């Protein structure tokens with residue numbers, strides 16, 4: 001399965017011509033999972049052409065701040081246009097058959113997201129060419145950070161009527177102590193978990209994990225043990241012990257390599273404390289972590305609910321990540337490749353990656369709009 005991350009917006013707060021507001025996509029073969037959708041994300045999608053809007057099947061919103069969310073209603077309308085160009089859907093609409101279960105877009109995010117989408121689409125009289133469903137993550141109280149426990153019953157049962165395209169099967173997802181996080185979905189291709197992060201409002205990080213693959217059969221060793229190529233090879237590969245005519249017992253464990261762990265990506269946006277998500281991030285191949293300001297501004301950064309490069313690096317180290325990708329940079333940081341007229345006083349984004357390398361021995365990458373980062377499988 002192809003597995004890469006397309007960065008579409010890597011700035012914090014608001015979009016500029018140099019960095020969009022938060023938006024990225026996991027590209028999994030034909031499917032696209034979108035993570036966050038800040039203002040202007042759809043123009044970023046058109047500019048970089050790294051994803052096709054009609055391929056978005058799932059959307060994950062980290063939290064309800066506008067720089068992660070304000071682009072979503074508009075993008076849903078644009079995706080709708082992509083669907084409308086499909087003959088199949090046109091036919092369904094013609095027959096007034098709006099029940100398109102295969103095309104329902106699943107949207108995940110903190111409590112309140114359903115109401116935001118429902119109200120914005122309803123008030124703007126937007127009708128989509130597909131159905132959507134919103135599953136809400138119910139946060140827990142984090143220390144004294146939030147003034148009170150979110151009242152999920154009130155929010156979950158938001159009283160405004162369903163939007164025309166909204167399916168009523170949206171779930172409330174609670175913390176699951178067995179999985180030490182919020183178990184969002186699990187299928188043959190990928191498992192998605194969420195972990196709560198500390199921020200000014202309830203915020204979640206998402207972890208995407210492929211299932212592990214069975215180890216490889218060592219055919220040469222098996223042949224040398226006297227096993228003829230053919231059906232017996234298949235039996236050993238399936239974990240079956242076999243006995244040869246000469247009485248030799250072939251134990252599959254001696255001929256099959258260790259399982260290959262699936263690839264694992266953790267995406268942690270706005271946070272000043274990611275440690276509550278440590279268990280679910282363990283041994284990830286790629287960790288995308290926010291680093292809004294440089295280390296010298298740690299006090300103000302944490303007060304605003306954000307992280308410095310060192311904070312991101314310490315967490316990535318503790319999680320055993322192989323690669324750390326920094327993102328969500330304050331728009332004050334400039335990129336030598338994009339900005340003209342930089343002077344000696346300009347803050348440069350390269351500083352942030354350099355600071356992270358002091359606390360992290362793996363690869364550190366600064367994200368930029370348009371970056372596509374392939375997630376490779378760890379070799380054992």
Ligand SMILES: [Zn+2]
Pocket residue numbers: 012013022065067068270328
């Ligand atoms: Zn943000």
Ligand SMILES: [Zn+2]
Pocket residue numbers: 063065199270
């Ligand atoms: Zn935020």
